[in-house]
Amino acid sequence: MHTLEEIRTEYDRLDRLCGVDTSDVEIVLSRRGVRRLGSFRYPAKGRAGALRITVNASLLGEEEAFWDTVRHEYAHALVYLRHPGERHGHDAVWKAACRELGCSPDRLAAQTAESREALERRAKYKVQCTGCGQTTFYLRRGKVVDLLLRGPGGQVRCAQCGGSKLKLYVRRGP
Numbered sequence: 001m002h003t004l005e006e007i008r009t010e011y012d013r014l015d016r017l018c019g020v021d022t023s024d025v026e027i028v029l030s031r032r033g034v035r036r037l038g039s040f041r042y043p044a045k046g047r048a049g050a051l052r053i054t055v056n057a058s059l060l061g062e063e064e065a066f067w068d069t070v071r072h073e074y075a076h077a078l079v080y081l082r083h084p085g086e087r088h089g090h091d092a093v094w095k096a097a098c099r100e101l102g103c104s105p106d107r108l109a110a111q112t113a114e115s116r117e118a119l120e121r122r123a124k125y126k127v128q129c130t131g132c133g134q135t136t137f138y139l140r141r142g143k144v145v146d147l148l149l150r151g152p153g154g155q156v157r158c159a160q161c162g163g164s165k166l167k168l169y170v171r172r173g174p
Contacts (some may be wrong), residue, residue: 001056003030014074014101026052034112038069040076042087051077051087071103091117124171131163 004027011022041052053073055066075097079088085143088094090107098105120126123137125145138145147155148168157164 002029002066007055010067010070011074012166014071014078018078018100020078022051022077022081024051025077026050028052028054031057037065038134040073040080042080049072050082053077062136067105072098077104092158126169126171128167128169129158129161129163131164132158132161134158134160153173 004140007027007029011027015022036056038053038055041050043051047073053076055070055073057066064098066168075094077089078097078101079094082097083093095105119139123139124161125138125141126132126135127138127144127148128135136144141149144156156166158166
């Protein structure tokens, strides 16, 4: 398990490389997340505020994935500090910053077989398209699950094929 000090040391190294100062950026190691590996919080529009990077340590078992996520979130801070007040999200400006830092310019991290299996084991809900076989797992009851629990009505469509024949499986017990 990595520490905040290790992340801060990496950010200090990247600061020297990029010529910015992220010492005021709050860094949080979270163990609560269930899907998101990291996040960058912009200040509220029109207000000065703290920038915050959150890294989900519990989902990042692999060394390479951990440091790629740490640099991915740093790239958001770097772009914001270079372009104050602008929100670039995962656009071309952010992707250029990722390439400068040597991290993946992809919006989402590639899911490893181990993380997919862990999600499948923990998921309470499984939705499968009877048309194409696409399967999606949900840890919590959300909009998709609620609509499917109400019964057929075609309100939910498969992301893969667009079909509306989805079957919901609910796991009972631990």
